[in-house]
Amino acid sequence: MKSTIVSSPHVPRANRVDQIMLQVLLALVPGVAAMIWFFGWGVLINVVLAVTFAVLAEATVVLLRGRRPWPAVGDLSAVVTAVLFAISVPPTLPWWLTLLGILFAIVLVKQLYGGMGYNPFNPAMAAYVFLLISYPVAMTTWLAPSMLAEHGFTFMESLRAILTGALPPGLDWDAVSSATPLDEMRGKLDLDMTIEEIRQSPLWGSFGGRGWEWVGNWFLLGGVYLLWRRVITWHIPVSMLTGLLVSAGVFWLIDPQTHPFPAFHLFSGAAILGAFFIATDPVTACTTKRGQVIFGALIGVTVYVIRSWGGYPDAIAFAVLLMNIAAPTIDYYTQPRVFGHGGERG
Known part of the structure; x- marks a missing residue:
């Protein structure tokens, strides 16, 4: 009878990076949902933009290094970085600042040091500090919470503010923003x-x-x-x-x-x-x-x-x-x- 000998360990490891990152993303859902409820659709738009930019940046850098992009993108670490960055910045942050922050986080702070496991600094927080020091006004312009806001932004108004910087007619930033x-x-x-x-x-x-x-x-x-x-x-x-x-x-x-x-x-x-x-x-x-x-x-x-x-x-x-x-x-x-x-x- 022919038998197959399998070397140890015989129990598959449960701490795969992608599984851990997926658990982190699931744990972020209640807090992100609460931010959307209190601060508007801009939070969700920022998350989508940041995740898209992060995945593209990660894949591009890995390809330029002559490696297959899927293992790096598939571990979801770039997605977690993007979500943490997106919920740390104001919900009406211009899209190009989100792009600049994500490029700083993924390309300079993470991939420049060798990728996942080699970066000495938290990429999301490094990007946040970079933008806060460079663009303090944009990074501190928060909308008032929904229960205090006189005008709640619709999805399209939030999208327009992020993509073009335009506010609804008759409003200015002093009227819709609030100190934290x-x-x-x-x-x-x-x-x-x-x-x-x-x-x-x-x-x-x-x-x-x-x-x-x-x-x-x-x-x-x-x-x-x-x-x-x-x-x-x-x-x-x-x-x-x-x-x-x-x-x-x-x-x-x-x-x-x-x-x-x-x-x-x-x-x-x-x-x-x-x-x-x-x-x-x-x-x-x-x-x-x-x-x-x-x-x-x-x-x-x-x-x-x-x-x-x-x-x-x-x-x-x-x-x-x-x-x-x-x-x-x-x-x-x-x-x-x-x-x-x-x-x-x-």
């Missing part, structure tokens, strides 16, 4: 207003900005899904949010009239999105468990420092990129001891 909760809080505090006075604005909800806090809740649901599916571990998200909350809590206890309640920092910007979907990038984050705790905590502290005293209110991208630089050093000093080494002889 972090911008509002920072600007009013600089005018020596107290937290109680600032929160009299209709912009505020229970903890953070109206609309923004619900978006954070839906991204939190997606983050819990990733934990349940074991796509990520708790170390970075929990330590990052803890670092942010503890930093904010200390200053809130010292002076609650000039420092907002700690929960404000969770539900007014991209803290939850950053904790579960951005800081946990397996390529650019720490790999040791102790290192991940330190990595996450330092991101949380850095976010609070930049939000409170830096020039950019929502500091997730800057904090993540700074810690991307430190990740190899943190891993070096947090490597687990190899059994049989480092101890004294009995």
Whole structure:
């Protein structure tokens, strides 16, 4: 009888890159849907444009390197990068800025270093910071949440604004745009207003900005899904949010009239999105468990420092990129001891 001998391992690996990325995309759906609900069809249009540009850019660069494009495109890493970038930028960002950001992320930050697994920086956040520094006005022009907006954009109005920059007749950007909760809080505090006075604005909800806090809740649901599916571990998200909350809590206890309640920092910007979907990038984050705790905590502290005293209110991208630089050093000093080494002889 003829038999076939198969070498180990006999159990197929479950952590294929495309399967992991697909789980991340599924986990992003609730938060993206909430953003579309509160900030309009421009969010969806940005996602479609960013994904299209990212796939084309990835395939083109891989072809120029003399390789087959499907393995690179099929792992869905470019799609995840595109979605994270698209939901980080304003929903009416001009299409050519989306293209410029995606080219920066895919070509320079990812493929220039060798492709998937070799990039030292998070591509989506690097592209976001590049555009924020280069085009600050366009990158900070956010629409008012749906419950505060006097004019809600239809799909065609959103498409026209993104492709041509034209607004509906009788409207200008001052009429449809709104400061983000972090911008509002920072600007009013600089005018020596107290937290109680600032929160009299209709912009505020229970903890953070109206609309923004619900978006954070839906991204939190997606983050819990990733934990349940074991796509990520708790170390970075929990330590990052803890670092942010503890930093904010200390200053809130010292002076609650000039420092907002700690929960404000969770539900007014991209803290939850950053904790579960951005800081946990397996390529650019720490790999040791102790290192991940330190990595996450330092991101949380850095976010609070930049939000409170830096020039950019929502500091997730800057904090993540700074810690991307430190990740190899943190891993070096947090490597687990190899059994049989480092101890004294009995």
